[in-house]
Amino acid sequence: MSALQGNAVIGQSGGPTRVINESLVGVIKEAKRRSQIKKLYGALHGIAGILNQDFVDLTKETPRTLGQVGLTASAALGSVRKKPTADDCSAILRIFQAHDVRYFFYIGGNDSAETANIIDEQAKDSRYDFRVCHIPKTIDNDLLVTDHCPGYGSAARFVALAHMGDDLDNRALPGVKINVIMGRHAGFLTAAAGLGRTGRGDGPHLIYVPEVPFTLEGFCTDVDACLKKWGRCVVAVSEGIQDKRQRPILKTGAKDSHGNVELSGSGALGDFLSGVVKTKLGVQRVRADTFGYSQRSFPTVVSEQDAREAREVGGYGVRMLVKGERSASVALRRVENSRRKDGYGCSYFLTALKNVAGGTRSLDKKFISPSGNDITAAFRKYAMPLIGELPEVGRLSGNRIRKKRV
């Protein structure tokens, strides 16, 4: 293994998250410490910025600015959803060579890992000596190899908290409430809706993930049974629910450059399911909320653990590459930590880009209840350390006063 000497580029890609800037700051701080990296360039809007040579000098940012940027939601460098063509990759390599760029850090999900992999393969072909590091990030938690993904914990915390509040709201004014959660193929984020339940009858009472084939009949039966049992029903449903032939329950038609159907930014699925409950079950009070971008960008909702890990994966990536490791993706491994009450600890390792590029992980079978409409204790154990402690819910003891004859 030989360490390269030169400049480095970092870019952010895909949907922003609450903690992706921690990864950026992790890379910047570590890069500043390493003599192998002369200058660290920030590419504005990912590979689009590289193609335009829209670079900013990150080496000059002050510690105070970096501290603040780390605490700030979204992607400070700007993001992009773009799959590079072969021509794009050639252009990127020419630009890297012109700027003596020997390291490229790309923070993103599996599409970004794919982009990183394509560029890495082309670099090998052109014999330009250079290394790519994919830094994992996605609220969907759907990357292969890794135990979990930076960005997920904070988004999951938002979803868990929102459902705690929403369930209390629904207790006060009963009816059917449907919440549509982000997550194209994987149900990890939707599953988090159930993490805030503490008492008997707490909602969400039904949780539908893309991993379980969804039928409108089954949905209506479930909601009806819940109404009979609890007099109300809170439903958490993934935007990516699909039938047994893997067709989305509702399509918007539009696709992004990676060929993914656009699911977010529309209330259509929630309104559709809401209409079904009204018509088929004759329920009067039915509401649907589509949890939007707040899931990934709400300023004060952040999991401390998630933020810490997001920072650390960035630093780890830099350390490994300047040590001479080959191009790779950083992954997280869950380890035993006896100093914590929940025993949770996390360490990092590298995995080949091709192991992460393109593919996605689904919610493990053991995390889904046999009924297919709820989560398991195993999921709770998996996810709780990632989202952090939830607030206590106050409940009146409710000593009844005897009725009188009037």
Place this chain on the structure above:
Amino acid sequence: MSALQGNAVIGQSGGPTRVINESLVGVIKEAKRRSQIKKLYGALHGIAGILNQDFVDLTKETPRTLGQVGLTASAALGSVRKKPTADDCSAILRIFQAHDVRYFFYIGGNDSAETANIIDEQAKDSRYDFRVCHIPKTIDNDLLVTDHCPGYGSAARFVALAHMGDDLDNRALPGVKINVIMGRHAGFLTAAAGLGRTGRGDGPHLIYVPEVPFTLEGFCTDVDACLKKWGRCVVAVSEGIQDKRQRPILKTGAKDSHGNVELSGSGALGDFLSGVVKTKLGVQRVRADTFGYSQRSFPTVVSEQDAREAREVGGYGVRMLVKGERSASVALRRVENSRRKDGYGCSYFLTALKNVAGGTRSLDKKFISPSGNDITAAFRKYAMPLIGELPEVGRLSGNRIRKKRV
């Protein structure tokens, strides 16, 4: 003024808020201290609970439980949207007499004040000696007489924070983003979307409130101009926007028992406006989020000032009534407080129920920009003390690196 001796009933009504339980706890704690009140009954689901004699004994709740309940979102007693008929009011009075209820505290908005007023009028007619106190609560901030309403500050804080995050998200992945905010007639909550802006070009760039007639042509012109100026556009729009003849831009048709059209719990308006931008302006990336019940019930988003005032209006109402004051609604007055940097202070006073019942306040003209699509500095001055401090936004200084010939 003579003080009555007997039991008291408290109920919560209308849409829950993040801090309405503070008002409940404020009433319970003060009632426990007052010898004029023997027992305090909690009516489950407001007047519906009274009619069913669904009462719980709140005198028995422990201080620890009360502390926790105060910190918890939504309405711990359950809520209701019900306008009592003349028959209902007679029944309520008979039930109150049977239980020796001499005080009735009703926490809610203007519909609840109306309900309180109807019951009070009937009590006078039947010569049953008894007092009603309406405790103000609404995220809409649309009650008459009062400077502002408990519940508003926390909801406004949610809306301001959500837009800070959403604007950063939109900076990272530019396009048109439309956020639909709660608020049937008044634009106070929507106006709060602009409170988190700190830098040049920060969104929301356009804010549409129900007080300004909305036209699709004007909307398209505004969005187009914004796109030309900033290359992106974040829009905050009230669910209650209407045309110059005061017809909603989009109707769902359903009405509640107070005759109000149901606007929330559907993504229809956002999706409609999103479609207009796509079709009329040919913009590719257009998303709409409808901010749902999280606005009023998100566990960790609370304005400390709002929570304190919500607690205090409850206690104040009890003190005034046991002192012998007539039936009334509690109102808030803004006063000078030299101990605070922003000079903000708040005191309480009583106003006749009929002054608050039924009517609503709109966003003051001085709070709306002459362009009709933004807020003013006067609104910021009015609202900032109510929502509390917002987090700082970290921004990279962005020193450009010179492009090279490739």
